[in-house]
Amino acid sequence: MPDKILLMPLDERPCNYWYPRYVAPIGGVDLVMPPPEIMPKFRQTGGPNALHQWFLENIEKVDAAVVSVDLLGYGGLIPSRIGQEPLAEVLDRLEILREARRRKPDLKILGFNVIMRTSNSTVNTEEPEYWTPWGTTIFRISQLIDRVDRLGIEEEERELAELKARVPAEILQDYLNRRERNHAVNRAIIAMAADGVFDFVFLSQDDASEFGIPAREQRVLRADIREKNVGDKVVVYPGADEVGLVLLARAACGLAGYAPRFYPRWASTGGESIVALFEDRPLGQTVRGEVYCAGGITVESPREADIMLFLNTPGEAQDYPNRAAIAKTVETPARNLPDFLASLAYYAGYMQVAVADVAYCNGADPALAPLLPKFVNYPQLAAYGGWNTAANTIGTVVAHAAMRTLGLHHVEGGDAMAREAAHQTFLFYRLLEDWGYQAVIRTEVEEHLVKIGDNPYKLGDREDAVRVDIERRVQELAGRMFDEWFCDQGSSPDPTLRPEGWSIEKVTLPWNRTFEVGIECCVGVEAIAGDHAKD
Numbered sequence: 314m315p316d317k318i319l320l321m322p323l324d325e326r327p328c329n330y331w332y333p334r335y336v337a338p339i340g341g342v343d344l345v346m347p348p349p350e351i352m353p354k355f356r357q358t359g360g361p362n363a364l365h366q367w368f369l370e371n372i373e374k375v376d377a378a379v380v381s382v383d384l385l386g387y388g389g390l391i392p393s394r395i396g397q398e399p400l401a402e403v404l405d406r407l408e409i410l411r412e413a414r415r416r417k418p419d420l421k422i423l424g425f426n427v428i429m430r431t432s433n434s435t436v437n438t439e440e441p442e443y444w445t446p447w448g449t450t451i452f453r454i455s456q457l458i459d460r461v462d463r464l465g466i467e468e469e470e471r472e473l474a475e476l477k478a479r480v481p482a483e484i485l486q487d488y489l490n491r492r493e494r495n496h497a498v499n500r501a502i503i504a505m506a507a508d509g510v511f512d513f514v515f516l517s518q519d520d521a522s523e524f525g526i527p528a529r530e531q532r533v534l535r536a537d538i539r540e541k542n543v544g545d546k547v548v549v550y551p552g553a554d555e556v557g558l559v560l561l562a563r564a565a566c567g568l569a570g571y572a573p574r575f576y577p578r579w580a581s582t583g584g585e586s587i588v589a590l591f592e593d594r595p596l597g598q599t600v601r602g603e604v605y606c607a608g609g610i611t612v613e614s615p616r617e618a619d620i621m622l623f624l625n626t627p628g629e630a631q632d633y634p635n636r637a638a639i640a641k642t643v644e645t646p647a648r649n650l651p652d653f654l655a656s657l658a659y660y661a662g663y664m665q666v667a668v669a670d671v672a673y674c675n676g677a678d679p680a681l682a683p684l685l686p687k688f689v690n691y692p693q694l695a696a697y698g699g700w701n702t703a704a705n706t707i708g709t710v711v712a713h714a715a716m717r718t719l720g721l722h723h724v725e726g727g728d729a730m731a732r733e734a735a736h737q738t739f740l741f742y743r744l745l746e747d748w749g750y751q752a753v754i755r756t757e758v759e760e761h762l763v764k765i766g767d768n769p770y771k772l773g774d775r776e777d778a779v780r781v782d783i784e785r786r787v788q789e790l791a792g793r794m795f796d797e798w799f800c801d802q803g804s805s806p807d808p809t810l811r812p813e814g815w816s817i818e819k820v821t822l823p824w825n826r827t828f829e830v831g832i833e834c835c836v837g838v839e840a841i842a843g844d845h846a847k848d
Contacts, residue, residue: 315727316568317343319371319378320557321364323427324389325352326823327831328554328700332709333561335742338735340565340716341724345371355824356395358388365409372413377421377564379557382407382502386426390553393495394429395441400494404501414510423513423564425556426502428527428534428549429495430519431455438770438826441491443484450480451488455525462529496530500537507541514546515560515606519553520702521593528593550602551592554701555708562712562719563608571723573609573715575600576618578656580672581648584626589703590674596626596703600669603708607715620665620695620714623657624707625650625681627672631703634676634752635759643672650680658688665721667714669707670699675828676751682744690802691744692737692812699747706747713739733804734838737812741791741799741836749790750783750830758783759827769827776825784820787832791817795836803841813839 318337322329330352337344347367353359364385372378386403387393413420433452437444444451457473460466477485499516506514516534518527531549538547552559566573577600579585585597592599600622604611612618628645637643660666666689672678677699685691696713698706720732758779759769772779795815804810814837821831 315341315343316377316565317345317375318561318564319345319368319375320561321347321368321378321380321384322557323381323383323554324391325349325354326554326829327821328705328829329557331831331833332558335735335739336558336713336716337561337565339713339732339739340562340719341727341732342561342565342716344561345375353384353389353392356391358392358396359384361385361388361406364388365406368409369412369416372417372420375420376568377423378413379423379560379564380410380425381557382424382426382498385409386498390427391439393427394439394491400497403494403498407498407501407505410505410510421512421564421567422510423515423560424502424506424511425515425517425560426499427553428499428516428518428530429492431525431527432520436770438824441487443487447480447484450476451485452525454480454485455527456522458526459524459529463524492526492530496533499530499534503534503537503541503543503547506543506547512546513560513563514548515556516547516549517552517556518549518593520591521551522591523593548602548606550606550704551594551599551702552603552704552708555603555705555712556606558712559603559607559708562715563606566608566715566719569719569723571719573607573718574612574617574619575604575609575622575711575714576612576615576620577622577624578653579624579626580650580653581626581628583647584624587626587630589671590631591702592704596624596671599704599707600624603704603711607708607711609711609715615660615664618664619718620667621660622711622714623653623666623668625653625668625670625672625678631672631674634673634679635756637673637679643678644680650684654684654688661689661693665695665714665718666693667696667710668694668698669710670697670747671703671706673699673752674703675701676755677748679748679752682748682752686798691740691798692802692804694740697740697743697747699743700751709743713743730810730838733810734836737799737804737838738834738836741795741812741815742832742834744798745787745791745794745834746830746832749794750787750832754783754786754790755827758786762827772822772825772827776822779827780820780822783822783827783830787820787830788817791815791834799836804838809840810838811841813837
């Protein structure tokens with residue numbers, strides 16, 4: 314029987330709700346998730362009572378549970394930022410986890426929660442309504458509160474006082490109260506880990522930066538972790554939307570007794586020392602953090618590794634795909650793509666290779682994806698990713714590669730053909746979304762929308778028309794991409810299998826904007842080598 318894992322995802326977006334469904338079968342995992350009707354819908358909370366009932370009804374059936382505290386406690390990510398539940402009510406909702414531990418003492422419970430961000434914008438799509446117009450001012454206040462506390466610069470003290478006087482007192486207090494509540498919940502989670510309720514906890518910093526109230530909260534959380542001596546099972550790293558997938562990989566690998574070994578290979582000199590946009594530490598530490606949270610380890614040489622993790626880093630700093638033609642910090646003398654890809658081709662000849670495309674933020678490197686097929690067949694890759702923040706990409710690639718290796722070498726019996734089809738489907742999906750949509754189609758669509766006076770981040774009643782246009786473009790690009798990059802290419806490490814046929818069931822814009830897209834797709838696999846073929 315396959316291992317069965319329950320996942321309470323962060324919210325209903327494809328990255329949180331669909332990606333795990335694609336990846337679980339790659340590692341031979343039977344995934345159990347809440348039905349869509351009790352999940353949150355953008356700013357509308359999920360039903361806490363229905364979610365709790367569903368959770369308790371299903372824990373007896375599973376070997377491990379990966380649980381979003383944001384979902385259980387607030388009803389989703391956005392509700393955690395805008396909801397008015399008092400601290401006591403949120404903590405009371407989390408008591409269900411103690412009940413789960415009591416009912417099933419041997420259940421592996423892996424929890425995750427987001428350290429609330431402070432968005433540096435005036436867009437209120439994912440924030441309280443008052444973020445328009447006060448968002449950037451509140452962000453600066455957050456930074457100054459931390460900077461004054463740590464650095465004590467008099468000029469910044471005066472600026473802080475001036476900005477506080479400018480923002481309506483009730484708005485600033487609401488922001489601070491909600492932060493204090495969510496911070497108290499994170500401290501309670503650490504205490505629950507110390508009590509044995511959780512086996513592992515990932516506290517992720519959404520949109521991290523060096524200074525700000527979130528950074529100050531991180532210092533308190535790390536002090537709690539040290540005081541309670543739970544540094545082995547409670548971690549604080551950048552990220553958010555990749556975490557459910559990463560912990561799914563950790564649970565699956567843990568149940569199999571397997572720790573995947575990764576060796577990082579960088580495209581640029583000093584790539585591991587670059588601090589990516591929306592993060593607060595060097596990329597090398599982000600890699601180590603995501604690998605550890607996925608149940609793996611980083612090793613010191615390719616010879617020790619199961620997986621070579623190729624990181625397409627910028628020469629100096631990240632930019633955005635829609636600025637690729639004018640970006641000054643990505644393609645610099647410090648980066649060498651031909652050497653990077655030649656190394657990828659070499660190692661793909663005898664081991665699993667995965668590509669984390671983090672040269673740009675919020676989309677893949679437009680130069681990399683079309684160049685890759687000249688060096689390696691796409692179906693050979695253990696994983697590919699290039700979406701949103703560096704942590705999102707790296708975590709998704711690490712989780713996919715870990716599950717790929719788990720399914721190839723550590724799952725006995727089952728349907729190997731189905732695992733291969735699941736892998737090729739998610740690999741195709743990642744290239745289609747991260748490069749095809751984020752770097753190509755979205756750039757074109759948003760330029761057109763802005764030109765005609767529409768807002769890509771609030772489509773309103775234009776959503777259906779925009780979605781139909783996007784779906785047409787995605788279908789056309791998928792056909793060309795499959796024919797040129799996947800069709801007739803043998804899978805690795807089994808050359809007797811190859812991708813055969815693709816379909817896209819539907820394309821969605823889950824939050825009434827172009828920023829993220831949902832693509833329900835499928836790739837088939839066929840045997841091609843006679844006596845050696847699998848059935």
